[in-house]
Amino acid sequence: MTGVIKSEPFVINIGPQHPSTHGVFRIRATVDGEKVVDAEMVMGYLHRSMEKLAEERTYTQNIPFTDRTDYLSSMSNNLGYCLAAEKLAGIEVPARGDAIRVIMAELQRLASHCMAVGAFANDTGAWQTPVMWCFREREKILDIFEVTSGARLTCNYMRIGGVAFDLRPAFEPMVRKVLADLPPFIEEMEQLLTGNEIFVSRTRGIGVLSPELATNASLSGPMLRGSGIAWDLRKADPYCGYEQYDFDIPIGYQGDSYDRFIVRLEEMRQSVKIIQQALDGLPSGPFRTEVPLALRPQKGEAYARIESPRGELGYYLVSDEGPAPYRFHIRPPSFINLSALKEMTVGGTVADAIVVLGSIDIVVGEIDR
């Protein structure tokens, strides 16, 4: 033995075309063997210039744009934008409209978390089974959306002042069936994954996010709650009458990928609870305030934020009394949640980096807009 084997770190591109990047997102990881020593995020592959385009369209015409930012939770995006526009124009929403919005937003949270949990399990290597089960449940929710709004993915259902259509008669039995089906499904997922030694060893202690870092990086949603911070805009800054509903905020223990996973599962249970309450107390009456199609709000600005499945989703609108917003800005939760990726991945292996990325639950359409 005359010398040591020389080895130097090399760069590996995870993405933009990679099975686990959930879209066209790229991590430029510098690895030393299997260990990640540096991770650089490269994004912008899906940029569609939505914020600029929105300045050329009327307030109502912008609603379909919001569908296409976070395409896995179009209802929540519609809701956030409509709340901002209503705040800008000073429009009240009738009680029935609010209740329908809550039901839809929570159904969307269930559908989105199904996807998040399934894709996360897929990233840990559970070959397709959890994701298929999740798709099966998500389909039922998408069917409800189809019955209500006519579309499954990009619903375009919320309107400024309420919702587009009243509920169909088939709506309630379908929702009741989903609510009955979901708790056993969540139990099943827990039996398959939560008690699984391999799954636990792959996710527990991986991608630990300290509460300090989580708050300093301005994270939100399950990422923040996984680190043990009880923060939920539905409680902290209620909108759409969330203060009437009884639900809890699930928080994690040490802020690792496993905590984020169990937080998401518990949030699904809480959403079921909220939908049940909203459905039982669904008021009658108008579902929408009539609003002129070419809305011209007075000069000013408004910022509305909601708790989307991925965290705090904010819409910032500025009006110059024209028919189109002067400035249209989105605060996308996955973009900001992603900012802690480097801190969570450096020091782990490539396999860990994939798990961490999966636990953030990114939607690239929202990151790049």
Added chain:
Amino acid sequence: MTTFLATDNWYDLRDLANLSREILEAADKILPFGVVYVLAAVIGFVASFLIFVLPSQLFVGVYGERKLIGRIQSRYGPNRVGPFGLLQPIADAIKLMQKEALTPTRSDRLVMYVAPIFFVAPAVLLFAVIPFGPNMVFADIPVSLMYFLAISSLPVLANFMAGWSANNKYSLFGAIRIVAMTISYETPLVMSLLGAVVISSTLSLQGMVLWADEYKIWLGLVQPLALVIYFICVSAELNRTPTDIAEAESEIVAGYLTEYSGMKWGLFYGMDIGYALAASAFAATVFLGGWTLFGLEKWVPPWIIFIGKTHLFYALFIWTRGTLPRLRSDQLMAFAWKFLLPLALFNLFIVVTERMIWSEEGYDKAYIYLFAIFNILVSGLLVFAWARFNGYRPDDVPTRPRLVKEARGYVPLGENE
């Protein structure tokens, strides 16, 4: 050997060796001396491939796996091509042959070209020593177990060649991982098989089947721990899902296969199934009594019993693939060295002691059943105790998050709500 079968007439297809013997004897009269051995090799190869390997690959390895995994995932699986989708594997194969087999410009072309061939050849050799029936073993060599182990560690070379030559970082990752993993898992694999060898005191696969038939008990029951360790190790070597780090789809795209396409890829894919079938056939022979089934082999052709057992064992691979997540590579190595190897050594210690007791008692049949019961109990205890010793504490892992009523910022761990 004729006691197993009613007749040895050529039309008695309960033993296909009858038929081939007739053919070879007739051919020997016409052909010059020696050519009949070549003919025997060809017949053995063709028969084992036509009757067992090819149909199993297509209808169990491809169709059965996709169908069963489909059912696990609550979907239909293939059901379009042919009745119940049964022709799907043939359609797949035709599609693969039509595809272009690309070679990246800066790859090592020669190595990349020969790697699939290197991968296929050992798979063919493996089936030479598998006993399909009392006379249906192509090469009944006395150390066939050693032969099988030696040949079955060859394909990793082809995997490494494939990963190295493609000039792709993902391929390189896969290649390095598979070499590291194979080195780790060969050791407990051989250690666990030693237990079976010690108790049956033979290295011949046919001998092990005859042993199981004589004592009317499967070696897998006498050596349950060895069977479990064998299953885990072999699924690691075969890259089946809980341990498929070498072609981990979600991490390194397809590992050493990333740059392969067309039929070159198809050879790797098809022979992966071939190796899994060989491993199942080996397990069925060593641990599950081979072609015997407690007297039933007199009525049912033994080769059908054997193929049934092989496919049942293969179904275990499919089942684990459909349910379990994947281990990280370092966890997988730690599992082999820290968990499986000590357990295999424990097992070897127990079985050697039993063997000593047994020989002093004059190889009494009743003792084997006692050993079986004792070993099943002790294996369970050993696995549990060794897991606890290695820090397995399932109760320490919370299954539910904490619940808080208000959004009040950071809640320290001790605080209850």
